[in-house]
Amino acid sequence: MKILVTGAAGFIASNLIPRLLQRSDHVIGVDNFFLGKRAYVHKHPNFEFHEFDLLDLEALTALVTQAKPDRVWHLAANSDISYGTKYTDFDLKGGTLVTYNVLEAMRHAGISEIVFSSSGAVYGEPAIMPTPENYGPIFPISLYAASKAACEALITAFAHNYDIRCWIYRFGNIVGPNPTHGVIHDFVLRLREERTKLVVLGDGSQAKPYVYVEDCLDGMEFGIANARERVNCFNLAVEDQTTVREITDWTIEAMGIDRASIDVQYGDSPRGWRGDVPYVKLDTRRMTALGWTPRLSSAESVRRTIRDTVEQFRNGPLS
Numbered sequence: 001m002k003i004l005v006t007g008a009a010g011f012i013a014s015n016l017i018p019r020l021l022q023r024s025d026h027v028i029g030v031d032n033f034f035l036g037k038r039a040y041v042h043k044h045p046n047f048e049f050h051e052f053d054l055l056d057l058e059a060l061t062a063l064v065t066q067a068k069p070d071r072v073w074h075l076a077a078n079s080d081i082s083y084g085t086k087y088t089d090f091d092l093k094g095g096t097l098v099t100y101n102v103l104e105a106m107r108h109a110g111i112s113e114i115v116f117s118s119s120g121a122v123y124g125e126p127a128i129m130p131t132p133e134n135y136g137p138i139f140p141i142s143l144y145a146a147s148k149a150a151c152e153a154l155i156t157a158f159a160h161n162y163d164i165r166c167w168i169y170r171f172g173n174i175v176g177p178n179p180t181h182g183v184i185h186d187f188v189l190r191l192r193e194e195r196t197k198l199v200v201l202g203d204g205s206q207a208k209p210y211v212y213v214e215d216c217l218d219g220m221e222f223g224i225a226n227a228r229e230r231v232n233c234f235n236l237a238v239e240d241q242t243t244v245r246e247i248t249d250w251t252i253e254a255m256g257i258d259r260a261s262i263d264v265q266y267g268d269s270p271r272g273w274r275g276d277v278p279y280v281k282l283d284t285r286r287m288t289a290l291g292w293t294p295r296l297s298s299a300e301s302v303r304r305t306i307r308d309t310v311e312q313f314r315n316g317p318l319s
């Protein structure tokens, strides 16, 4: 099987690609290194990497038409939610338009399967928690989430019009090796520089489900193998939640810093930044009914990722 992965130098893709290479003939990756890192780009005889911006429809269509992959894993997006709030066309272009380009290149080349990384953020601040996939109407509160909702709509519309099958996954927070962003990544890098003070966005009560990346990828592959509708949409999360206060304490401990010697400054309100959804609980019964269960809890995923990240960034940030 031939597979195209967008966002190939990013966190989730760099964990996915070695798995795909074990059972696929050929994997093609695209990234523009907006957040992705050269250190995460896989080297393998059956992996080819292309550096360009997915906003370049001509380059993308040429690649997809020439390579003719059997399936596209579309993981590229801007994952920095607060950046997208500062530059209001950023998610529109880097999320929505990029997704349109991927679909249009697929249509042009006759490619019929797409796997998409959406987010539980599409629900905004829902009245029902745990939130099921059929909750609605959805009212996203960040431009990032608005873009994800728009991407989902484009994907399902292309699916219905151009004979494409899609798997849309609404993730909780995904954690694991090769991070490019996120609370654990930020805390570890900041505590390397300054061991006596840590400023935390939000009051620390934020509580979200953290999913270990291997469980996330197992779930995505399980869904592809077992859900064969034209449109398949799943929440992908774990049942428990971890608070930012817990992540703060566990990271300080893992960095070998004495808790009494550090001034941790929390914000006044739960929301870490505009557009942040502080409390998230996703209903995962649709996935578990299919037969998938995550191996690690949120707490285990976070603790393991803190250990991995401290180790991975022992000598500083990667480029």
Ligand SMILES: NC(=O)c1ccc[n+]([C@@H]2O[C@H](COP(=O)([O-])OP(=O)(O)OC[C@H]3O[C@@H](n4cnc5c(N)ncnc54)[C@H](O)[C@@H]3O)[C@@H](O)[C@H]2O)c1
Residues within 6 Å of the ligand: 006, 007, 008, 009, 010, 011, 012, 013, 030, 031, 032, 033, 034, 035, 036, 037, 052, 053, 054, 055, 074, 075, 076, 077, 078, 079, 094, 098, 117, 118, 119, 120, 171, 172, 173, 174, 175, 179, 180, 181
């Ligand atoms: N990590 C999470 O907790 C999480 C949660 C919900 C959804 N997601 C989604 O999953 C996907 C992967 O997330 P991740 O955590 O690996 O993020 P990431 O930022 O590490 O990976 C995304 C990659 O896409 C690349 N990219 C962005 N815009 C591009 C463009 N225009 N052209 C080419 N490459 C481009 C970036 O350089 C980066 O390497 C994203 O779509 C993200 O929105 C992630």
